[in-house]
Amino acid sequence: MKHLNKLFAAGLLLAGLSTQAQNGDNPWAVSFGVNAVDTKVSAEGNSSPQFIQLINADDNWNILPSVSYLNVSRYVGDGFSIGLTGSVNKIDKWLERVPGTESTDAVLNPGDLSYYAVDAVIKYSFQDLIKSTWLDPSINVGGGYNFFGDASAGTVNGGLGLTFWFTENVGLQLQSVYKHSFDENRVADADVPTHIQHFAGLSFKFGGKDTDGDGVYDKDDACPEIAGLKALNGCPDTDKDGIADKDDACPELAGTPENNGCPDTDGDGIIDPEDACPEVAGTKIMKGCPDADGDGVADKDDECPTVKGDRANKGCPWPDGDGDGVFDKDDACPEVAGTVANNGCPEVSDEAVKKLNDYAKTILFNSGKSTFQKQTYPVLEAITAILKEYPNSKFSIEGHTDSDGAEEANQVLSTSRAEAVKAYLIENGIDATRLSATGFGEKFPIDTNKTSKGKANNRRVEVKLVK
Structure with a gap:
């Protein structure tokens, strides 16, 4: 009795430090401790147990002061477990009716009978129903085979239990089992009486697999090979933002669920890893950077952030020195105002063309040659x-x-004179690619060749604009 009281007191003390044991996590359990056999179960025979006798246990309990029972069980689900219990004891208190009386039992010493029992147990735990984190009441049914000295018989069993789990795997187990025998006699060493067997011992649960050692069993662990947090089903959370690394697009940067675990420091809707300006609110088209002048160049790259410009010019507008609407970079005449249609150069007016031809008609050549008379050079300078x-x-x-x-000679002469004018212009700064020279001989007269004046008009050079 002393050993039982000590175990019971220790269990109550440690229960305050307990944590819940999950049978599904640790399906196997081994329990061992001391047992007590009480043969006094009825004042009127052996039909019903008298649990009130627990109060006077010293009078009729048979206790072997050592480890005297072993139970092995396995959890099968929904609160049920099945197991097998083996126990030994020494019967030195045998209760019988005193002849001639109706209410008094006699405690006899049957001669230290050896007691052995093997019992199959089906247990149901109420722990999940009462939602306790440490208290585990239970009921059990089963059957067994019991030996009282030389007598042996089977029994039908039913009982109550209470386990105090003070760690996830270790608990104090208390249990009482009523063992009903169908042997109606109560002769020591010849009969197996109906009796109650009490158990007190330690219970150890095991069998749960936790590969990464994070306290979350593999069957419930979403990351069974990486140590993590119970709150995240066993997965790690490196940045401590409450989002498991496996679901976190930025596992090393604390973020928010709406951004898949990534931060958005400037709140512009673009996560920091994709934001070229993570501390300044911007637009998606600018990859999170602002563009104050709306020219498509982010302010950080814009050398003229308040003036709309061109990306190719680092966000600045191109210069237009002559103010003709054609940027200098595209202006073929950057210092002379022109038109967009003529690449920034001025259009040749009809008046200019007329003036060119008026000058051209006054070009004088030496007779029968393509050389210029002296008075012609000022005219050529004006044309240039x-x-x-x-x-x-x-x-x-x-x-x-x-x-x-001769017509053939006239053709050659007209060509050489046109080439002479072209050569002069090139020598005086006109790009050769802008000029072409052609001779038409006597094919296109503009006056009669019957008079000296008419012939003079037909001997001419014309300058035409090529459009």
Whole structure:
């Protein structure tokens, strides 16, 4: 009795430090401790137990002061477990009716009978129903085979239990089992009486697998090979944002659930790892950066952040020195105002073309040659000046003769004179790619070849704008 009282007191003390044991996590259990056999179960025979005798246990309990029972069980689900219990004891208190009386039992010493029992147990735990984290009441049924000395018989069993779990795997187990025998006699060493067997001992649960050792069993662990947190089903949370690393798009940066675990410091809806300006609110099209002037160049890269410009010019507007609406970079005449259609150069007016031809008609050549008379050079200089005003325009120089002489000779002469004018212009700064020279001989007269004046008019050079 002393040992039982000590175990019971220890269990009550440690229960305050207990944590819940999950049978599904640790399906196997081994229990061992001391047992007590009480043969006094009825004042009127052996039909019903008298649990009130627990109060006077010293009078009729048979206790072997050592480890005297062993139970092995396995959890099978829904609160049920099945097991097998083996126990030994020494019967030195045998209760019998005193002849001639109706209410008094006699405690006899049957001669230290050896007691052995093997019992199959089906147990149901109420722990989940009462939602306790440490208290585990239970009921059990089963059957067994019992030996009282030389007598042996089977029994039908039913009992109550109470386990105090003071760690997840270790608890104090208390249990009383009523063992009903169908042997109606009560002769020591010849009969197996109906009796009550009490158990007190330690219970150890095991069998749960926790590969990563994080306290979450593999069957419930979403990350069974990586140590994690119970609150996250066994998965780690490196940045401690409450989102498991496996579900966290930014496992090393604390974030929010709506951003899949990533931070958005500036609150612009773009997560920091994808935000080129994570501390300044911007737009998605600018990858999280602001664009104050709306020119498509982020302020951080814009050398003119308050003036709308061109991406190719680092966000600044291109210069237009002559103010003609064509940027200098595209302006073929950056210092002369022109038109967009003519790449920033001025359009050649009809008046300019007329002036060119008026000058061209006064070009004088030495007779029968393509060399210039001296008084012609000022005219050529004037033509050159006009062409330089229109550096983006192209011109055709055409040579013509009168009908005097052979036609073939006139053709050659007209061509050489047109080439002479072209050569002069190139030598005086006109780009050769802007000029072409053609001779037409006597094919296109503009006056009669029957008079000296008419022939003079037909001997001419014309400058035409190439469009």
